[in-house]
Amino acid sequence: MIEAAGGVVWRISAKGILKVLLVHRSSYDDWSLPKGKLEPGEGHQAAALREVEEETGLRCRALEELSTLRYRDRKGRDKQVRYWSMEVVEGEFTPNHEVDETRWVPAARVREWLTYPRDAEVVDEVVRSVRVP
Numbered sequence: 001m002i003e004a005a006g007g008v009v010w011r012i013s014a015k016g017i018l019k020v021l022l023v024h025r026s027s028y029d030d031w032s033l034p035k036g037k038l039e040p041g042e043g044h045q046a047a048a049l050r051e052v053e054e055e056t057g058l059r060c061r062a063l064e065e066l067s068t069l070r071y072r073d074r075k076g077r078d079k080q081v082r083y084w085s086m087e088v089v090e091g092e093f094t095p096n097h098e099v100d101e102t103r104w105v106p107a108a109r110v111r112e113w114l115t116y117p118r119d120a121e122v123v124d125e126v127v128r129s130v131r132v133p
Helices: 044-056 107-113 117-129
Strands: 002-012 018-025 030-032 035-037 058-072 078-091 101-106
Touching: 002 044, 002 058, 002 117, 018 044, 018 107, 018 117, 035 044, 044 058, 044 078, 058 117, 078 117, 101 107, 107 117
Parallel strands: 002 078
Antiparallel strands: 002 018, 002 035, 018 030, 018 101, 058 078
16 A cells, blocks of 8 residues: 555635645646655655645645545555645745646636546535635
8 A cells, every 4th residue: 555645735815715726747747636655754744744845835734634535546556645634834836846837726626627536525625624704
């Protein structure tokens, strides 16, 4: 089982719209949530924060833990990804070797962007828990 962790990074726009940060990974040509494998001895939440920062350039604060997604990866291996709801503390995106683009997508339209429909499950949890003014 491959252990991984990631985040649903969100914000409320000036117009009061809940937006979620998606990443485009050029090597897979996909749109997904920021996530990645745990390093040896690393905890899931620490890995989630590290991976989000590595992929997006944003240092975040982990809020509540969301559901764990389980699936087979492109190589047929079992993978388990634990997610956290996250808010941005500071930082700025710079394209890197893993992610060439990020996009703040309205939560109501996130399914149109995500390559893997399963990722929408954890976004839905954030939608249900965040109070939009």
